[in-house]
Amino acid sequence: MNIKESNYYNQSIDFVKGILILLVFLGHLVVGKIEDNLVRYFIYSFHMPLFIGISGYLFNFNSLNNNPKVFIKKLFGRILIPYILANFFYSTFINIDFLIKFNFKEFVIGFFKSIIFSYYHLWYIQGYISYIIVSYLLLKFLKFDIKNLIIGLIISLFIYYLYFFIKPENIFIKIFLNNFRSYNLIFFIIGYFIKEKKINIKISKNIVIIGTLIFFINSILEFFTIKVSDIYIYIYQIQNIIIYYISNILLIIILLKICEEYLKMQNKIINFIGKNSLYFYLWHVLPIMILKSKILDKNIYLYYLLGIISFWLLYLIIKKYILMKNKKVEGKNYV
Numbered sequence: 001m002n003i004k005e006s007n008y009y010n011q012s013i014d015f016v017k018g019i020l021i022l023l024v025f026l027g028h029l030v031v032g033k034i035e036d037n038l039v040r041y042f043i044y045s046f047h048m049p050l051f052i053g054i055s056g057y058l059f060n061f062n063s064l065n066n067n068p069k070v071f072i073k074k075l076f077g078r079i080l081i082p083y084i085l086a087n088f089f090y091s092t093f094i095n096i097d098f099l100i101k102f103n104f105k106e107f108v109i110g111f112f113k114s115i116i117f118s119y120y121h122l123w124y125i126q127g128y129i130s131y132i133i134v135s136y137l138l139l140k141f142l143k144f145d146i147k148n149l150i151i152g153l154i155i156s157l158f159i160y161y162l163y164f165f166i167k168p169e170n171i172f173i174k175i176f177l178n179n180f181r182s183y184n185l186i187f188f189i190i191g192y193f194i195k196e197k198k199i200n201i202k203i204s205k206n207i208v209i210i211g212t213l214i215f216f217i218n219s220i221l222e223f224f225t226i227k228v229s230d231i232y233i234y235i236y237q238i239q240n241i242i243i244y245y246i247s248n249i250l251l252i253i254i255l256l257k258i259c260e261e262y263l264k265m266q267n268k269i270i271n272f273i274g275k276n277s278l279y280f281y282l283w284h285v286l287p288i289m290i291l292k293s294k295i296l297d298k299n300i301y302l303y304y305l306l307g308i309i310s311f312w313l314l315y316l317i318i319k320k321y322i323l324m325k326n327k328k329v330e331g332k333n334y335v
Contacts (some may be wrong), residue, residue, distance in 0.1 A: 007186060012259035018267070018274030019052060023047045025284045028121070029307045031296065046248055048124070049187045053252035055128055056191025061139055064132070070154040071111045075129070079278065083125040088284040090119040093289070118179045121285055130180045131188035138189070148189055152246070160241060190249055194256045203257045209251035217243065271314065272319065277319045 003117040034040045064071040091114035092099075098107035118126055134155070138148045160183035162168060168177070193199045201207070259265070273280055287310035295303045 010254060010259060010263050011271055012262055013054060013058070014271040014274035015265040015267065016255060016259060016274065017051070017277045018270035020047050020051050020054075021035075021277050021284075022270070022279045024051075024121075024281065025288075025311055026123035028178070028285060028288050029304070031300065031303075045244070046251055048253055049184060050255065051124075052128070052131065052184045053187040053191035053194075053248075053256065056131070056135070056193075057256055058193045059132060059135065059188070059192050059195075061192070063134065065140070075132075079125060079128070079137065080283060083122065087115060087122055089091050089118060090122070090285070091115050093121070093286070117176060121281070123151065123181055123282065124180050126179045126302070127181045127184060128188075131185055133194060134182075134185060135189055139192075144205035147185070152186040152189040155243070156183045157241060159183040159185075160244075165238075186245065187248060187252060190252055191256065196254060199253060201253055201257070203254055204260075206253055207250075211247075211254050214243065215247045215251050217247070218292060221228060250308055276318055276322060279321070280314065287311070287314065327334070 023043050024047055027040055027047065030037060030040050032040065034044055050228065060071075091111045094114060095107050095110035098104070098110060119233060135148075135152075138151060142148050142151075160182075162173075163177045163181070163183055168174065190199065290308065291303050291306055295306060
């Protein structure tokens with residue numbers, strides 16, 4: 001079924017986004033370094049590429065192309081303002097001890113450092129905007145051409161190698177790499193090409209099996225080979241890059257095609273989380289930060305219990321906020 005010709009809202013996209021937000025929360029809640037924790041490594045190996053692929057799928061090129069001012073206005077109101085507020089809040093929160101101790105110099109330095117480097121998980125918003133800009137320029141000048149995919153892949157591979165292996169010391173390059181994570185660009189472009197039927201692969205049972213196998217090989221093999229000797233480092237780097245991109249591109253294609261085939265995958269709570277994913281993404285880290293500083297060292301079981309409860313409370317708060325926001329909009333429309 002062609003989504004664009006259907007009168008049905010694709011609830012399956014919200015369902016998948018909701019699952020991914022839960023995995024993002026779990027990945028941040030679980031204790032331990034990523035390279036030492038199989039659960040965290042497994043989640044981190046695919047959740048953001050898939051999320052970015054879905055973002056590309058939902059990207060409205062025609063809206064930006066036909067009326068850039070309206071598009072930018074909506075982007076600013078829906079995404080940039082919430083991001084700016086979250087960035088200011090987290091940058092203040094993590095440096096609050098300096099403020100309490102009246103150490104204003106250290107507070108200001110820490111605050112602006114956090115703002116410039118885009119705190120922790122907030123890189124995604126800047127990355128998302130950069131993917132829109134680059135994809136728009138590629139589509140504007142190259143239309144729907146295979147060159148888009150090739151250029152997107154070359155940019156992604158180059159930035160991936162810089163970010164994970166070269167790790168430049170230049171401060172401006174570090175800010176660029178940290179804030180935009182352009183190694184994910186190809187996933188955004190793939191998502192958009194799928195929506196526009198430029199990647200028209202029929203999902204068979206064999207493709208699902210092969211894609212799933214490669215996906216698990218990527219996650220598990222990377223985890224157990226992350227600490228390799230210098231002798232094998234170059235082999236590992238090549239294997240790491242190839243499997244990372246192949247597995248995630250296949251996963252994006254398979255899941256988006258499934259979403260197109262089955263429009264009504266849904267669960268009331270999960271779909272709400274997916275539909276309002278920005279709010280959950282921006283604010284889910286706050287209770288985890290508090291719990292890690294106050295509870296984790298005392299009782300790890302209590303930490304996990306309160307972590308789960310905190311996400312439920314966040315769900316209730318966001319749900320209440322959305323209801324109030326919708327009533328306000330309805331009231332304006334009525335007047």
